[in-house]
Amino acid sequence: MKNIYFTPGPAQLYPTVEKHIAEAMEQQICSISHRSTQFEDIFSSTVSGLKQLLGIPQDYTIFFVSSGTEAMERTIQNVVEEKSFHFVNGSFSKRLYETALELGKHPEKIEVPLGEGFEFLKDKGVAWLEGILATRSPQGMPAAGRALTEGKAMTGPQFNNVELICFTHNETSTGVMIPEKDIHAVAKTYPDKLIAVDIVSSVPYPNLDYKLLDIIFFSVQKGFGLPAGLGVMIVSPRAIERSLYLQKKGITIGTYHNFPTLKKWADKNQTPETPPVLEIFLFEAVLKDFLKIGIETLRRQTDEKAQLLYDFFDNHPTWSSAVKDNTFRSQTVIVATIGNGQKQLKEYLKNNRMIVGSGYGTQKDIQIRIANFPALSKQTIEKLLEFLHNYK
Ligand SMILES: *Cc1c(COP(=O)(O)O)cnc(C)c1O
Numbered sequence: 001m002k003n004i005y006f007t008p009g010p011a012q013l014y015p016t017v018e019k020h021i022a023e024a025m026e027q028q029i030c031s032i033s034h035r036s037t038q039f040e041d042i043f044s045s046t047v048s049g050l051k052q053l054l055g056i057p058q059d060y061t062i063f064f065v066s067s068g069t070e071a072m073e074r075t076i077q078n079v080v081e082e083k084s085f086h087f088v089n090g091s092f093s094k095r096l097y098e099t100a101l102e103l104g105k106h107p108e109k110i111e112v113p114l115g116e117g118f119e120f121l122k123d124k125g126v127a128w129l130e131g132i133l134a135t136r137s138p139q140g141m142p143a144a145g146r147a148l149t150e151g152k153a154m155t156g157p158q159f160n161n162v163e164l165i166c167f168t169h170n171e172t173s174t175g176v177m178i179p180e181k182d183i184h185a186v187a188k189t190y191p192d193k194l195i196a197v198d199i200v201s202s203v204p205y206p207n208l209d210y211k212l213l214d215i216i217f218f219s220v221q222k223g224f225g226l227p228a229g230l231g232v233m234i235v236s237p238r239a240i241e242r243s244l245y246l247q248k249k250g251i252t253i254g255t256y257h258n259f260p261t262l263k264k265w266a267d268k269n270q271t272p273e274t275p276p277v278l279e280i281f282l283f284e285a286v287l288k289d290f291l292k293i294g295i296e297t298l299r300r301q302t303d304e305k306a307q308l309l310y311d312f313f314d315n316h317p318t319w320s321s322a323v324k325d326n327t328f329r330s331q332t333v334i335v336a337t338i339g340n341g342q343k344q345l346k347e348y349l350k351n352n353r354m355i356v357g358s359g360y361g362t363q364k365d366i367q368i369r370i371a372n373f374p375a376l377s378k379q380t381i382e383k384l385l386e387f388l389h390n391y392k
Contacts, residue, residue: 007357008333008371014225020285029281040269049287063262065231068200071217076100078243078259084164090171117328121182126189164194170202173360175335176328187212202332214239225375230279305381306331334370
């Protein structure tokens with residue numbers, strides 16, 4: 001009997017992957033040249049499949065990189081000269097902010113406590129955000145509104161210098177999801193700024209209006225249920241223009257994986273380096289599987305399974321969902337607070353061949369994280385719930 005991985009990445013493989021790997025072996029995919037028409041066909045079919053599934057505009061370019069983490073670095077490096085702005089609510093959004101610091105930029109952030117969403121976007125709209133940015137005191141504390149921690153002094157004019165606004169759609173560390181409409185509202189309010197969205201642990205679930213956004217990225221070992229090793233970036237024409245502008249100005253935008261070079265090769269359905277051809281082949285195959293099911297069905301199934309999990313934890317006498325506000329509950333990574341018995345619970349599940357994730361960071365030993373990706377069927381989630389229900 002095999003384990004079922006409810007871990008949020010690497011995750012349970014999508015059930016068709018084994019068959020696709022066998023097919024790849026049959027076709028000797030691992031030995032084909034990445035400069036061959038056979039590879040170009042795989043590349044172009046992958047790109048069109050992804051654009052079709054997610055509704056990406058035709059003039060956006062798809063780049064293949066090595067991971068979500070690489071995509072973070074490429075994002076900052078290629079479009080930010082001085083200042084990016086970050087909505088930070090957990091480890092991954094923080095990682096992107098820190099990447100900007102490490103690259104010598106001067107990022108700004110607005111940070112809310114773990115497990116919380118950006119309430120002000122919901123309650124008061126984007127105008128409130130502008131107000132806060134303009135009235136923030138030098139100590140870094142907001143003049144009004146709810147908790148915003150850390151951060152440097154920030155004023156209206158400084159925000160005007162922001163080149164890129166960064167969102168982490170689904171904060172995998174805390175199970176908090178930013179509603180798409182909040183991201184869209186910010187994008188519409190600041191049409192002159194580039195918008196980046198990390199969708200690593202929510203793709204293909206979010207229903208994003210891509211024409212409002214510039215750099216959207218993910219890796220394939222989470223929602224797509226593929227082996228790790230491939231990052232995907234969806235990039236707007238103006239983000240590429242911006243990288244060319246920075247390059248002309250003499251700013252370092254990287255080498256083989258800078259946007260102009262990636263774009264030059266992507267236009268030929270190729271990559272600058274020898275890519276993980278097997279991964280791209282498998283990605284294309286799973287995209288086709290997803291297209292057969294349809295994005296609407298995938299989203300609906302995700303919502304249904306998430307509801308089962310949240311209902312269970314909301315009705316449990318001692319355990320609870322870590323995210324209290326329904327608006328911000330992730331549909332793809334469900335985080336539950338277990339308390340002291342977390343280790344024994346994980347052990348019990350493991351003995352029954354079900355692997356759930358630990359909490360993240362400070363919550364490592366008291367929370368569990370349960371992925372709700374397309375690879376896990378409703379029956380599989382129900383099986384997990386049955387075991388959780390029977391746990392003494
Ligand atoms: C996993 C994850 C990443 C990092 O992706 P890798 O492919 O592991 O580098 C980035 N952002 C989020 C939200 C993630 O969940």
